[in-house]
Amino acid sequence: MAIQSVRGMPDILPEQAGAWRYLEQTAQRIFNAYGLTQIRTPIVEDTALFARSIGDVTDIVEKEMYTFDDRSGDSLTLRPELTAGVVRAAIEHGLLHNQTQRLWYQGPAFRYERPQKGRYRQFHQIGVECFGIADARMDVDLLEMTDQLWTTLGIRSAVTLEINSIGSxxxxxxxxxxxxxxxxxxxxxxxxxxxxxxxxxxxxxxxxxxxxxxxxxxxxxxxxxxLTDDDRQHFELFKEGLSEAKIDFV
Structure with missing residues (x-):
């Protein structure tokens, strides 16, 4: 019997690779224009990182992570998302206290989910993290970048932006x-x-x-x-910024 790709982890074939390249290069161009720099973190991380950041009683940690012990007996996990690793790297390398606080990243992540349309066990994320900046203008910048990406890709009309606030x-x-x-x-x-x-x-x-x-x-x-008064003020400034940028939201 011929060996096939692992279920839920499809190959990206030559006729598909061009679209992937276009998406990645478009995102990179937009992020660089906003002054962000790229960071690349390992695919494998200490399991404790995700138990701490995502929560050890979440479905991701309890049911969906690819976790194994290496030959030294250390528990390692294929990253189920990229944010935790980026935060870990920022703390470990002191990126929170210099000018390298605005980062973008892309790469594969892994979750043991039931494969279905639009959901795979190996999937890809593109994202942005900005550390130590609490200004509402930064939140607007992030949405402006996203809006520009959707517009450039020609899918803006198919996307609805829903916003909320989790407060302080x-x-x-x-x-x-x-x-x-x-x-x-x-x-x-x-x-x-x-x-x-x-x-x-x-x-x-x-x-x-x-x-x-x-x-x-x-x-x-x-x-x-x-929400505190400061929380409400921040949220109102955020909404005003979106309106000024002509970004529709609900």
Whole structure:
């Protein structure tokens, strides 16, 4: 029997490679024009990095990561996303405290998911990270870059920008307490996975795919009610910046 590619990890054939090259070069040109520099991180990272950054009770960490022990017994993981590795590299190499704070990246990531249209076990990400810059203008710049990329690729009309605010750590802490109180009151009605997450990672319950749990969440507290005045001002400046840039949003 002939050996084939691993399920969910398709080959990029010569007739497809040109489109990939165009996408990658277009993104690089736009990011460079905005003063970003590229960073490349390893495909394999210490497993603890993802347990800490993504959360050890998430579906990604519990069910979807490709994890193995190397010959030294160290637990390593094929990266399920690129952000954690970029943050790790920025901290490790002191990029947070110099002028190299605006980074872009691209590359493959891996998750053990059920392969289906538009979802593969090896997939590719292109992204941007800006460290130590809390100005709303930076948020607008990120969306301007994205808008320019979609427009250049000819797909802008097919994309809808939906925005929200998760607020400051202070706001999220207050919201977390209110959410835990609410979820504790309906604990017996939550699905088993959500019950397990209640103590360690209650915000992850908001991502539950269980229909009955989602129905309960309709009555849960709303984060927007816990935003501080500074949070609200930042969000308003962000929306004003998008409007000035003529970027539609909902």
């Amino acid at each position: 750590p202070e706001a999220r802490s207050a919201y977390r307490s209110a959410l835990v109180d609410f979820l504790a009151s309906v604990r017996d009605q939550l699905d088993p996975d959500s019950q397990a997450r209640l103590e360690r990672s209650p915000l992850r319950i908001l991502d539950s795919k269980n229909a009955s749990t989602q129905a309960l969440l309709a009555d849960a507290p709303s984060l927007i009610d816990y």
